[in-house]
Amino acid sequence: MGSESPSAQYIHMVQHLIEECIVFNMSKEECMEALEKHANIKPVITSTVWNELEKENKEFFDAYSKKREERRFDSDGETSQRQRIRDVVSESTVKNSNDDDKS
Numbered sequence: 001m002g003s004e005s006p007s008a009q010y011i012h013m014v015q016h017l018i019e020e021c022i023v024f025n026m027s028k029e030e031c032m033e034a035l036e037k038h039a040n041i042k043p044v045i046t047s048t049v050w051n052e053l054e055k056e057n058k059e060f061f062d063a064y065s066k067k068r069e070e071r072r073f074d075s076d077g078e079t080s081q082r083q084r085i086r087d088v089v090s091e092s093t094v095k096n097s098n099d100d101d102k103s
Helices: 006-023 027-039 043-056 058-102
Strands: none
Touching: 006 043, 027 043, 027 058, 043 058
């Protein structure tokens, strides 16, 4: 990497940071936001490098997108299940409170 131009080094750094975002299962938009906030990298740079990575690794990104979608639906199910549990607990708490008031 020592013989690379500063701009090539910068692009490789952005690529590495994008790969870190992927490890954390982040979307392109989440990655752009995180790199802007934590590494002061303009979203257009992150987006451009991400798009190039997608072109070079189409099969990987297709599988990655599919996996993210499946996880999103799984987490939506978990979220709605957690919400149902909260609703049941809340209803139970309100019912018990009302029963206590009648005593």
